[in-house]
Amino acid sequence: MLYSDKVMEHFGNPRNVGVIEDADGVGEVGNPVCGDVMKITIKVNDDRIDDIRFQTLGCGAAIATSSIVTEMAKGMAIQDAVKISKNDVASELGGLPPAKMHCSILATDGLKLAVDDYLKKHGREPIAGEVKSADPTFDPHEDDEH
Amino acid sequence: MLYSDKVMEHFGNPRNVGVIEDADGVGEVGNPVCGDVMKITIKVNDDRIDDIRFQTLGCGAAIATSSIVTEMAKGMAIQDAVKISKNDVASELGGLPPAKMHCSILATDGLKLAVDDYLKKHGREPIAGEVKSADPTFDPHEDDEH
């Protein structure tokens, strides 16, 4: 189970760590029983993500995927941001060990929830589609083959 | 499965190898299917074993036990010779590997048969008792524990 250099780089120097206090949207996913919890806060301007911050309790992959997803999403239109897939995240990181693929779901799901939260606050329809990990009983590990 | 030094010594330099042409008694035991065949010829004088020779097709233990039994029996009264037990032979050799204990039976049985053959030739009663390995279908290996 080896992490790519890029995963290790993002894990060691995660980008955009923290909380935006007056955030326009907040997404929280995961639960401590599964070992991974992630919170994303976004600042949106003209339906574009102006600023984004994350906090993550989780393994190396959880932190690295959180970090990379904030880098990918920053400056993006919200319509595009919700389309970032777990595979996009994984390939941007130079791949993830199979057992860690579920971490990418958490990262993209966190972002989706933050966007929908922003839309909801403005009385608009959600666009992210189903976000499985928003359910507190969801266990991403069950996605694994074994 | 290690042989004692004494076994190896008798195997390497077996005593009393050969056939006494004008033997008073002949004992043949074993069969080639089992891998061991032994022939003992004896010269008897005054019910005492004056000369004894053996030929053996068989493993190291078969040859060593044949050799030692001829040494033990030489000069013995026939009444005593038939009492040599497989354990006597084994202990005289400093022990035998468990899987090879059956070889001592062959050696003592060969001697018994030779004595009884001598007695029979002189119209006397056999004294050796039952000699299982005289039966050509006897397989000494069946004595083994395994």
Added chain:
Amino acid sequence: MERTVYLDYAATTPADQRVVDAMLPFFTERYGNANSLYALGRDAARALEEARETVALSINAAHPDEVIFTSGGTESDNAALFGIATAGGRSSGHILVSAFEHHAVLEPAHWLGKRGFEVTELMPRTDGIVHPEDLAAALRDDTVLVSVMHGNNEIGTLQPIAELARATHERGALFHTDAAQTLGKVDFDVQALGIDAASFSGHKIYGPKGTGALYLRKGVRFAPYLMGGGQEGRRRSGTQNLPGNVGFATALTLMDAERPAETPRLTGLRDRLVGELLGHIEHARLNAAEATMRLPHIANFVIPGVEGEAMLLHLDAASIAVSTGSACSSGSLKPSHVLLSIGCPVEFAHGSLRVSVGRFTTEADVDFLIRTLVPVVQRLRSMNPMYEKTLAALTGQQG
């Protein structure tokens, strides 16, 4: 690799140079097959039996033949479970294993549980000990085998094996203990313990990987697990790994010789570690802290608000090697079944840290770990979106 501060001796150990030196002639010169009759084979057989006697003597076996060489702790455990349970063609019966056994015991037990046997997992208490009265209550008339490990590989608690074996025998069952973590590290006397079988592993005692042994008391019926040429007295087939077995025996001899001095030294290092870590990391806890009988070299902590792998990777960046959960299952995402079995909450089990010291550990190593760990924990907690909540729960709970 050189400046690694290695603090994961419970996962594996470097082979001692003296062990390697003892093995070397058996690779290239004394290479005979121990089953061959000629001189080279007899020489191998003699060396093999010497190694066997060394191990038998160390564990006080009644007879060298009670020691069967295997390929490691896992094979020994598998062979013990399958071999004793299914001996004589038996295909049913009750098997008791502690809930915090190594997977090398649990998995064969579960396999048997799916094929005719009934398996019960016996819970240790929160002190990390399997209590004899709990075992006595779980034993049944149809119990055939009990397996409780001697020293737990994650939390380091020692089990009262003699009492457990006695309780087992009172109900007519056989007793196996997985001693992979304890052989060489504490006095191990199969007769004093009164056990029927025990598993050992070479690479936990500065011996070579891929070596181990199974102690099997004379008279215990056993179905061989590896079948074939009938080596090891028909109880374990496969050409014997002579260099490995000699290495294993040599390693054990060294452990025994050095234990009187080494045990207090390791205990001192461990106690220093525990003191410093609990002193410097807020809310950290020692798992199974109440247990008084413990291995000298293992300490396991829960560090709330931190995830284990992340902690481990940061320590790794500083060239410190420690573990979270057991090494074998660290590829897995499940929290340690050992910690759960002693009542550790799942969310804390994700933040466990196992530190295990050994022959080459110094005080400086321990201090370096603490010095490095403090800012790592602080940083990870600051990134934890739930840490305030966790803290509130902790202090509420503690207040």
Added chain:
Amino acid sequence: MERTVYLDYAATTPADQRVVDAMLPFFTERYGNANSLYALGRDAARALEEARETVALSINAAHPDEVIFTSGGTESDNAALFGIATAGGRSSGHILVSAFEHHAVLEPAHWLGKRGFEVTELMPRTDGIVHPEDLAAALRDDTVLVSVMHGNNEIGTLQPIAELARATHERGALFHTDAAQTLGKVDFDVQALGIDAASFSGHKIYGPKGTGALYLRKGVRFAPYLMGGGQEGRRRSGTQNLPGNVGFATALTLMDAERPAETPRLTGLRDRLVGELLGHIEHARLNAAEATMRLPHIANFVIPGVEGEAMLLHLDAASIAVSTGSACSSGSLKPSHVLLSIGCPVEFAHGSLRVSVGRFTTEADVDFLIRTLVPVVQRLRSMNPMYEKTLAALTGQQG
């Protein structure tokens, strides 16, 4: 030990010094557990995967993961038989093994045969070959697994594995071959052979004892045999023997590199041996002489009127190491099941002699064997009370 004329390379081989050198760093320096996350563990994991790739490349596996490291040929055989037969919880079906398999295949087959499976032993013909048409005739609709060894360890005949595998697949069964004697010695390409599984042993190719591998084609369902920590992609538990696996891979690389020159050299030595022995020992016969496909290094003779062990011990006294029957079973008294399976009469099977040459064998060694053997045979025959009879039968038969 030094002046031993070693002619039992089929029993075991000395580890090559280059193999030992490759292993050494992994004992004391690169000692990490390949399942640990930190640098030392990752280094171990990388070395392990390199070794795996080396083996995969050598046998032309489609993917490195198709190679599972084990503790030797015996474990590989056991795991293949049990693992494939019982995969997915299967508990019945027909299993076909050749009658002259190694005991490491026969015993697991018989075990399965007593527990729900039906086992048929397929006879080779007197040429020492398992003929594909015989296999085709024995295959049934419910056959689940066929195991036929690649090169026989006693008589050295090579089996037509590609044809046997094809016939097996035509009836929907899976095909395993025990290649412990052939890996490295003849070209071994799992894809060209079209097999599903194969067993290898390290100590037959100048690698360390206690090492080996199982090739398992991707997609073949398999129940792990050693259970526990889930190493080797959950197919073989137990901390990996990294020094051993590196040694095994290195040994295989050397075999592959040297084979082009070594095969004709060994073949020449063997042919010289056969020619000289048959020329100098009256009535001696080469077993399975008709087989044209054979291993370069093994020759097996019957020497009528002589018992094998006695011959072996006399040769040993002259520091020559050869074997009679297989090494594993030489503790046993039964004549070789291999020789019996190819129609060798029992009384002659007791007088078999296996000579196997290898990397360090010279012409002088072969000549010394012949020179020593001639008087040994003469002496033993002269002590044989039945020799005249045997001779009469032989010449009558031949006349």
